[in-house]
Amino acid sequence: MEQLEARRLLDGGFYPRVEYATGAHPEATASADFNGDGKADLAVADRGSDSVSVLLNQGNGSFGARAAYGAGSHPTSIAAADFNGDGKADLAVANGWANNISVLLNQGDGTFGGKTDFTSGGSPSALVSGEFSAHGKMDLAVVGSNGISVMFNDGNGAFNSFTAYAAGANAQAIATGDFNADGSPDVAAFANGNPPNSAGSCVTVLVNDGKGVFTSSTDYANAGFNSWSMTSADFNGDNKADLAVSNYTSDTARVLLNRGDGTFIFSADCAARGYPR
DSSP: OOOHHHHHHHHHOOOOOOOOOSSSSSSEEEEEEEESSSSSSSEEGGGTTTEEEEEESSSSSSSSEEEEEEEOOSEEEEEEEESSSSOOEEEEEETTOOOOEEEEBOOSSSSOOOEEEEEEESSSOOOEOTTSSSSSSOOEEETTTTTEEEEEEOOOSOOOOOEOOOTTTTEEEEEEEEETTTSSEEEEEEEEETTTSSSTTTEEEEOSSSSSOOOEEEEEEESSSSSOOOEEOOOSSSSOOEEEEEETTTTTTEEEEOOOOSSOOOOOBBBTOOOOO
């Protein structure tokens, strides 16, 4: 065991994988300490079984058997955050074959209550959580067929209002970060163009005014097509939130570096290419 651990630490590798049962066709994962034991647990959106699987960490890197909870139709994305302000990580799920998201509130012991559905934009494909309106509550940004919906939390874990913003056709992926360094989380979404795989595939950046109102920044052309995922992090060490987008069809990942003012360094502007918005 000691030799294996030493080898793992030296070569940066991992132990052999261990697989855990989920529901049918798991689509997305989220991680948080759901039962308050200081260990990161897992939640999985099960697209094929309209469910969420929660797997609790046993403390040694292994996970217990799944607990299954009902979600909406065709869940495609999941986020973990404290939505009702009780200090416990709850779950929000984007239901791809409905016009809503489902919220499951944590009971405090790693179990969850039944879902509550809230209307979002059409056919949501992905969501992220952030404090978008500076009210001390975790809101949601959801991307779908009607663009980006910013959904505002009433503090009890209910999302009864949202504001819609335009994004490109067939929007599939979303990320959040402070792109203009003003202390407020902004939003970026990737759209696959119309039709999918067209040269119109683009990243749309929405800049937050700090009160939950967003204005559109430049749309950035993406070199590949069919992106299902994007993330934000400081990739070049300049303390600015950059973007990375997966390109399913072209087998690449595209990185967009942040200038620090909410715009990104990239070679082509979507508008200049006749991008439909």
